[in-house]
Amino acid sequence: MKTLRRVAARVPKPVNGVSRSTAGLLILVLFFAFVAALYNKERITNTVAGMFADTTRVQAEFSRDYQLRDHKSDVKLGGVIVGSAIGGEPSDGGSWIVTMQIDSEAADKLGSSPSASVRPTLLLGGNYYVELRPGGGGEFDGETIPQERTSVPVELEHVLAAVGSEEAKEGIRASVGQLDGVLRQGGADALENLLETAPDVLPATGDVLEATRGTRPARDLPELVAGFQSAADALTQREGQLGEILTSLEASTAALDEGSAPLAEAASTLPDTLRTTRAGLRDLQPTVDQLISTAESARPSVRELDGLLAELDPVLERTRPFLENLRPLLDQARPVVEQLVPVSDESTRVLRDVEGPVLDRLEGPISDTVLSPWEGSGRYAGGGSSGNPLYEELGYLASRGADALSWNDGSGGHSRLSAGIAANSVGGSGTPKSLQQYLATLGLASPGPHQNDGDPLATPSLPTEGGGSR
Known part of the structure; x- marks a missing residue:
């Protein structure tokens, strides 16, 4: 005033x-x-910016209205303020739609699937802001960010409100007492060291924690926790099961430790093995291609073979006793076969010696002579006119010679000459020659002075005591 x-x-x-x-x-x-x-400078500033600056309005659907003040709560992207929340209203489904006004340049960086979350400025509360996170590879289409990609923080008062039982409160008191004891026994020094090293570690830790939320913060981390819960329930379903698993794991790690040298050697040779395997597979590819092309044409044969094998099963069943009885016979035949091997080797050597000139001579002039028809030539001309092969004539000669030499008397065996007495025998009416002529032909009588030298078949004169002829 x-x-x-x-x-x-x-x-x-x-x-x-x-x-x-x-x-x-x-x-x-x-x-x-x-x-x-x-008092309303933020509203005026946002209104003027919406009228004259290059801005874009983005809407996000949150599960509930969470302490965002119109035109006062900031909107950040990557920790940088890019706009503010200018209003909020309930939706038909009970959620809360927040309208944000941000720079158009920041909107171009949101991507096709951005997400939003309400975060406190301080650890214990205070002012709140909206954090936008880019997502997707495309461009932001201006549609409302759905509730599946938004989240709101959980405050300490809500946690305490959930702890309503006396057991829970007693557990919290005990935890605080134990924490005090830990701090008294050197935990304070460790905490101080942590606070000294935290500034260098916290940015990377923040990135890790942010990554654990996944691309769907409202679903990925809860699903992961639910999966861990299911795994823990399965491990603790039977008492002592987790201990057995840890014991088996210890034995497995001990075995791996003992075999570390062979494992290291195998790992060192693995690249060469892989290269060799790759080359072998590359060489095998043409065979596989041919097998694929052949398999289609072989399919009908395989179907027929299936029926054949079905019919062959009874035959094999009946053959089994025979094969079982054949086994002792094969065992007894083994020594014979073992003795036959040297004989076959010796026979092979003999046959190899026979090969060459011997077989050529036998297959050449000898076989030609033996198989040729026998016909006399020279002084034997006219003989063998029957055309029998030489080996048959030789067989007849041997047979008749054996018959001629089959006579025996007190002096031993001797040959004989048989004179046939028939119509054409010596002195017979059908014989053109006389006995004298046969003897002359055999060289047993000399022709006489009255022999017709010009006729070899003329009747010779027999010699007399006075040297004349009869």
Whole structure:
């Protein structure tokens, strides 16, 4: 009020009929307008920016209205303020739709599937802001960010409200007491060391924690926790099961430790093995291609073979006793076969010796002579006119010679000559030669002076005691 009085005292006297009261009222209105503008400067700034600056409006659907103030709560992207929340309204499904006004340049970085979350400025609360996170590889289409990609924080008061039982409160008291004991036994020093090293570690830890939320913060981490819960339930379903698993794991790691050298050697040779395997598979590819092309044409044969094998099973079943009886016989035949092997080797050597000139001579002139028809030539011309092969004539000769030498007397065996007595025998009417002529032909009588030298078949004269012929 003193300020207003000072301002009113300094107001000049009425000019042109304007009274001092009117001037004071005008100053008072201007003052309240200034205070209202100062109080709503964020709204005015956002309205002016929406009218003249390059901005984009983005909407996000949250599960509930969470302490966001219109035109006062900031919107950040990557920790940088890019706009503010300008309003919120409930949806038909009970969720809360928040409208944000951000720079168009920041909107171009959101991607096709951005997400949003409400975060406190301080650890224990305070002011809240909306954190936008880009997602997807495309461009933001301006649609409302769905509730599946939004989240709100869980405050300590909600956690404490959930702890309503005495057992839970007693557990919290015990935890606080144990924490105090840990701090007294050197935990405070460790905490101080942690606080000294935390500034270098916290940014990377923040990135890790952010990554654990996944691309769907409202679903990925809860599903992961639910999966861990299911695994824990399965491990603790039977008492002692987890201990057995750890014992088996210890034995497995001990075995791996003992075999570390062979494993390291195998790992060192694995690249060469893989290269060799790759080359072998590459060489095998043409065979596989041919097998694939052949398999289609072989399919009908395989179907027929299936029926054949089905019919062959009874035959094999009946053959089994025979094969079982054949086994002792094969065992007894083994020594014979073992003795036959040297004989076959010796026979092979003999046959190899026979090969060459011997077989050529036997297959050449000898076989030609033996198989040729026998015909006399020279002084034996006219003989063998029957055309029998030589080996048959030789067989007949041997047979008749054996018959001629089959006579025996007191002096031993001797040959004989048989004179046939028949119509064409010596002196017979059908014989053109006489006995003298046969003897002359055999060289047993010399021809006489009255022999017809020109006729070899003439009857010779037999010698007499006086040297004449009869």
